[in-house]
Amino acid sequence: MMDQILRATAANGMIKMAVITARDTVEMARAIHRCSPTASAALGRTLCGASLLGQAMKEDKASLTIRINGGGPIGSVIAVSDHEGCVRGYVDHPEVDPPRRADGKLNVGAAVGRDGLLTVSRDIGLKEPYIGSVELVSGEIAEDLTRYLLSSDQVASACALGVLVDTDASIKAAGGFLVQLMPGAEETLIDTLEQNIFLMDQLTVILDEDGAEEIFRQVLKGLEYHIVERAPISYRCACSRERVEQALSVIEPEELLDMIGEDKVLEIGCQFCDKKYRVTPDDLRCILAQRAENVEE
Numbered sequence: 503m504m505d506q507i508l509r510a511t512a513a514n515g516m517i518k519m520a521v522i523t524a525r526d527t528v529e530m531a532r533a534i535h536r537c538s539p540t541a542s543a544a545l546g547r548t549l550c551g552a553s554l555l556g557q558a559m560k561e562d563k564a565s566l567t568i569r570i571n572g573g574g575p576i577g578s579v580i581a582v583s584d585h586e587g588c589v590r591g592y593v594d595h596p597e598v599d600p601p602r603r604a605d606g607k608l609n610v611g612a613a614v615g616r617d618g619l620l621t622v623s624r625d626i627g628l629k630e631p632y633i634g635s636v637e638l639v640s641g642e643i644a645e646d647l648t649r650y651l652l653s654s655d656q657v658a659s660a661c662a663l664g665v666l667v668d669t670d671a672s673i674k675a676a677g678g679f680l681v682q683l684m685p686g687a688e689e690t691l692i693d694t695l696e697q698n699i700f701l702m703d704q705l706t707v708i709l710d711e712d713g714a715e716e717i718f719r720q721v722l723k724g725l726e727y728h729i730v731e732r733a734p735i736s737y738r739c740a741c742s743r744e745r746v747e748q749a750l751s752v753i754e755p756e757e758l759l760d761m762i763g764e765d766k767v768l769e770i771g772c773q774f775c776d777k778k779y780r781v782t783p784d785d786l787r788c789i790l791a792q793r794a795e796n797v798e799e
C-alpha cells in the first residue's frame with residue numbers, strides 16, 4: 503500500500519484530523535542513512551510530523567523544516583517537507599542505538615535528549631521564513647510537536663507518531679496522526695477524544711495490521727466524520743546539480759582559487775539522499791567566472 507496522508511473533518515468541522523502512513527518513506531530514509539533502529543524511529547517520527555504539517559501548507563513553493571536538538575548522542579534530527587508532504591531528512595549520528603526502555607520500546611528520548619529545542623521553520627517563499635521553537639519535554643517527538651503547535655499556533659492538538667522496526671532492522675510500519683480542535687470546541691468533544699485516544703490500540707500495530715482508516719475509526723469513535731482528502735507522499739530529495747553549484751558560488755573567491763589550485767575532482771554528497779555530485783576544477787573556474795560577471799553587473 504502506498505504511503506499517504508488522509509484528512510478528515512468531524513463534529514461539524516470542530517475537529518480536523520490527519521493520518522499519515524509512511525512505511526516506504528521511512529524505509530527509504532533508513533536505507534539511505536543506514537539508521538540503527540532507534541535512529542530510524544527518531545528520524546521516521548520527525549519525517550511523519552514534517553509531512554503532516556508541510557502538506558497542510560497551501561503555497562506552491564512552501565516548505566517546512568523540523569529541527570530537533572536535544573543534546574543527546576544522536577545529535578540533530580532534521581526533516582524537511584514540501585507542500586505535497588514529500589519529505590527528506592537526516593540525523594547526525596544514525597548509528598546511535600541506546601538500550602531499549604523497560605517497557606521494551608525503542609528509547610528515542612534517550613537518543614535525542616531533552617535538553618534543547620524543537621524548531622519549526624515555515625518557508626512560504628517570502629524573504630524570511632517564519633521560525634518558532636519550544637523547549638523539548640520528552641525528546642520522543644510527538645509530544646514535543648504537540649507542545650509546539652499549542653504555543654505557536656494556539657491550537658489544541660493531540661499527536662502520535664510511531665515507527666515499528668522489524669527484527670532485521672527494516673521498517674515494518676510507520677505513521678501517525680494529528681487531531682486538532684478548532685477554537686470554541688465544546689468540552690465534551692475534548693473528553694471524547696481524550697477517552698478514545700487513551701483506549702485506542704497501539705498505533706504501530708494498527709498501522710501494521712489495519713491501516714489508516716482504522717485510526718480514524720478509533721480516534722473519532724462516536725463522532726460523525728468524513729474523509730475529505732487523500733494525498734500520496736514519499737521520500738523525495740530536492741537536490742540538483744544547480745543547487746550544488748549555487749552552494750559553491752557563495753564560497754570566497756580566494757578559497758575557490760585554492761581549490762582549483764589543488765587540481766582535484768571534488769565529490770560532494772547530498773546530506774539528504776547521499777547522491778554524489780562530481781565537481782571538477784573546470785566547473786569551479788566556471789563558477790568563478792560567473793561570479794566575476796555578476797559582480798560587474
Ligand SMILES: [Zn+2]
Pocket residue numbers: 739740741742772773774775776777
Ligand atoms: Zn539529495
